[in-house]
Amino acid sequence: MSLNPLAGRVAIVTGGSRGIGGAVSGALANDGAVVAVVGVAPDRERTHELRASLNGAAQRVHFYEADVSDPEQCEAAVRTVIADHGHIDILVNNAGITKDHTVRKMTLDEWRDVLDVNLSGPFFMIRTVLDHMVERNYGRIVNISSVVARTGNFGQANYAAAKSGLLGLTKSVALEMARYNVTVNAVAPGFTRTEMVAAMPQAAIDVALSRTPEQRLGEPQEIARVVRFLVDENSAFITGATYDVNGGMYM
Amino acid sequence: MFEGRVAIVTGGTRGIGGAITETISKAGAHVAAGYSKGKDKAEECVENLRSNGASVSCHQGRVDDFEDCKRVVGEVLDRFGRVDFLVNNAGITVDKTMRKMSPEDWHNVIDVNLSGTFNMTKAVLEHMIERGSGRIVNISSVIGETGNIGQANYAASKAGLFGFTKSLALELANKGITVNIVAPGFIATEMVSSIPETALQKVVDKIPVRRLGAPQEVARIVKFLLEDDSSYITGAIYTVNGGLDM
Numbered sequence: 478m479s480l481n482p483l484a485g486r487v488a489i490v491t492g493g494s495r496g497i498g499g500a501v502s503g504a505l506a507n508d509g510a511v512v513a514v515v516g517v518a519p520d521r522e523r524t525h526e527l528r529a530s531l532n533g534a535a536q537r538v539h540f541y542e543a544d545v546s547d548p549e550q551c552e553a554a555v556r557t558v559i560a561d562h563g564h565i566d567i568l569v570n571n572a573g574i575t576k577d578h579t580v581r582k583m584t585l586d587e588w589r590d591v592l593d594v595n596l597s598g599p600f601f602m603i604r605t606v607l608d609h610m611v612e613r614n615y616g617r618i619v620n621i622s623s624v625v626a627r628t629g630n631f632g633q634a635n636y637a638a639a640k641s642g643l644l645g646l647t648k649s650v651a652l653e654m655a656r657y658n659v660t661v662n663a664v665a666p667g668f669t670r671t672e673m674v675a676a677m678p679q680a681a682i683d684v685a686l687s688r689t690p691e692q693r694l695g696e697p698q699e700i701a702r703v704v705r706f707l708v709d710e711n712s713a714f715i716t717g718a719t720y721d722v723n724g725g726m727y728m
Numbered sequence: 729m730f731e732g733r734v735a736i737v738t739g740g741t742r743g744i745g746g747a748i749t750e751t752i753s754k755a756g757a758h759v760a761a762g763y764s765k766g767k768d769k770a771e772e773c774v775e776n777l778r779s780n781g782a783s784v785s786c787h788q789g790r791v792d793d794f795e796d797c798k799r800v801v802g803e804v805l806d807r808f809g810r811v812d813f814l815v816n817n818a819g820i821t822v823d824k825t826m827r828k829m830s831p832e833d834w835h836n837v838i839d840v841n842l843s844g845t846f847n848m849t850k851a852v853l854e855h856m857i858e859r860g861s862g863r864i865v866n867i868s869s870v871i872g873e874t875g876n877i878g879q880a881n882y883a884a885s886k887a888g889l890f891g892f893t894k895s896l897a898l899e900l901a902n903k904g905i906t907v908n909i910v911a912p913g914f915i916a917t918e919m920v921s922s923i924p925e926t927a928l929q930k931v932v933d934k935i936p937v938r939r940l941g942a943p944q945e946v947a948r949i950v951k952f953l954l955e956d957d958s959s960y961i962t963g964a965i966y967t968v969n970g971g972l973d974m
Contacts, residue, residue, distance in 0.1 A: 691901050699961075
């Protein structure tokens with residue numbers, strides 16, 4: 478096995494400066510890929526910090542500013558990545574936000590904002606890279622969904638709808654792209670030790686843990702390695718699939 | 729990666745099982761490959777792998793016979809001292825439409841594919857629990873999800889693995905043992921090449937990526953699930969079917 482199995486590959490990881498995305502960026506860069514972290518302005522500094530935590534791989538990690546809920550910003554970022562690095566092999570749609578409220582208290586903005594980033598963002602990014610991937614007859618797209626896409630969650634109607642919607646998007650694009658050696662899959666993590674989860678009320682975290690048979694949060698690296706597995710060139714026969722990593726929370 | 733580990737792969741001398749045996753043994757584990765018929769072929773498979781430096785043994789037994797399962801697991805423990813991984817891959821088809829399917833046709837497939845998995849799992853379980861660690865992977869099928877004309881028995885046995893796997897995963901969640909399923913689509917093996925040519929072409933036409941899968945494409949997912957770092961994955965169904973079912 479080569480030391481840098483992803484050498485020559487270029488990956489875009491949205492929201493790839495921290496949390497699950499940061500672990501994905503690290504995993505891909507460590508295996509030799511060039512990683513284009515796409516994020517909003519505060520992620521630029523976070524990407525510096527991410528690079529500092531990697532050794533030789535740090536030089537392969539770059540930051541491109543874009544708000545994925547804006548299709549023009551997606552297009553500009555993708556154009557720049559291709560101009561800088563020549564091509565794109567891998568797209569990981571990881572950027573996501575929460576704006577938790579029960580439905581009775583949820584504002585229309587809270588509904589829309591979460592859908593815009595978590596569901597439309599992946600659509601805009603996919604749409605922007607697809608022609609390029611079809612031309613090259615190669616692509617690996619992974620959408621980061623969530624266990625709550627399967628189970629729903631109190632206070633997360635917007636987030637659960639977006640994450641569940643991602644599964645429909647995943648399967649449809651997978652069907653459209655199957656003949657071009659472009660695979661499209663989803664990874665559905667359980668509750669993972671990130672800032673997003675840390676920001677939840679302790680009571681909610683306790684409930685999540687009580688519903689996790691393995692009685693612990695997942696680590697970002699545990700999610701990242703499933704993503705790494707799916708974006709491998711040898712994963713060509715896996716498409717339209719949703720791979721769960723949730724400590725048994727949902728089966 | 730798997731140096732010092734011992735795996736049992738039922739039906740491990742050919743087809744998907746053969747590829748699993750090869751992949752896991754190349755990663756450093758000793759693999760005890762089970763087979764029920766075809767001693768010569770089994771030994772040939774083992775010899776080929778050994779000549780490339782792998783550590784493999786083959787063991788005759790029928791997974792639908794609980795005593796055989798206990799015996800084989802006992803042999804492996806006696807000779808190799810431990811079992812880290814159990815891959816329940818052994819499976820048969822006896823395809824008939826319901827109107828022509830006899831109770832015997834039904835039972836034979838259920839007994840090997842579903843009860844065989846129960847038998848082997850039961851035979852290794854106490855050992856894994858005592859050691860506080862283990863990995864069990866059950867090979868199901870896309871057909872368990874979709875059904876198929878002429879395969880009510882096969883589909884039922886493969887779907888039955890879903891309920892079995894999830895229940896066991898729940899029971900073992902805090903015992904350091906994960907239990908998962910790999911569900912392949914149509915893979916280029918003897919089982920699939922026995923399908924008549926025109927029917928097989930119709931199947932391939934329905935697969936979005938327009939080809940059969942290779943046994944290695946299934947084997948690498950099994951290997952992934954067996955790794956130490958896969959401990960947060962349990963009760964999961966990892967499909968590999970070229971887009972045939974989503």
